[in-house]
Amino acid sequence: MKEILWNLKIYWILQVLFFCDGPKDGHFEYQFISYLTKLKPKKGRVLMLDDIRFKNMIDLWFSIDSPKLDMSSFGHWSGTGLVDMSDGLKLKK
Numbered sequence: 621m622k623e624i625l626w627n628l629k630i631y632w633i634l635q636v637l638f639f640c641d642g643p644k645d646g647h648f649e650y651q652f653i654s655y656l657t658k659l660k661p662k663k664g665r666v667l668m669l670d671d672i673r674f675k676n677m678i679d680l681w682f683s684i685d686s687p688k689l690d691m692s693s694f695g696h697w698s699g700t701g702l703v704d705m706s707d708g709l710k711l712k713k
Contacts, residue, residue: 635662638705641670649680656709665705673699685710 642648
């Protein structure tokens with residue numbers, strides 16, 4: 621257990637990779653994305669979104685204005701997206 625907590629602390633300090641595989645309830649993912657827009661830019665920071673092809677995730681995926689890549693052919697059948705957050709996470713207005 622100590623090792624797991626230590627790894628979580630290191631992960632939080634580095635804050636390089638964020639993975640979102642939420643409940644797809646139309647609220648959680650938008651709140652999570654909103655939180656990420658408030659982070660200071662950091663070179664190499666990446667967001668991985670799961671299920672970007674689900675009906676209730678498509679609008680969220682297309683609302684992201686930061687450089688992104690649909691990696692579904694390499695990831696999950698329901699869609700996997702990578703977003704470059706090096707310059708901060710930007711959303712379309």
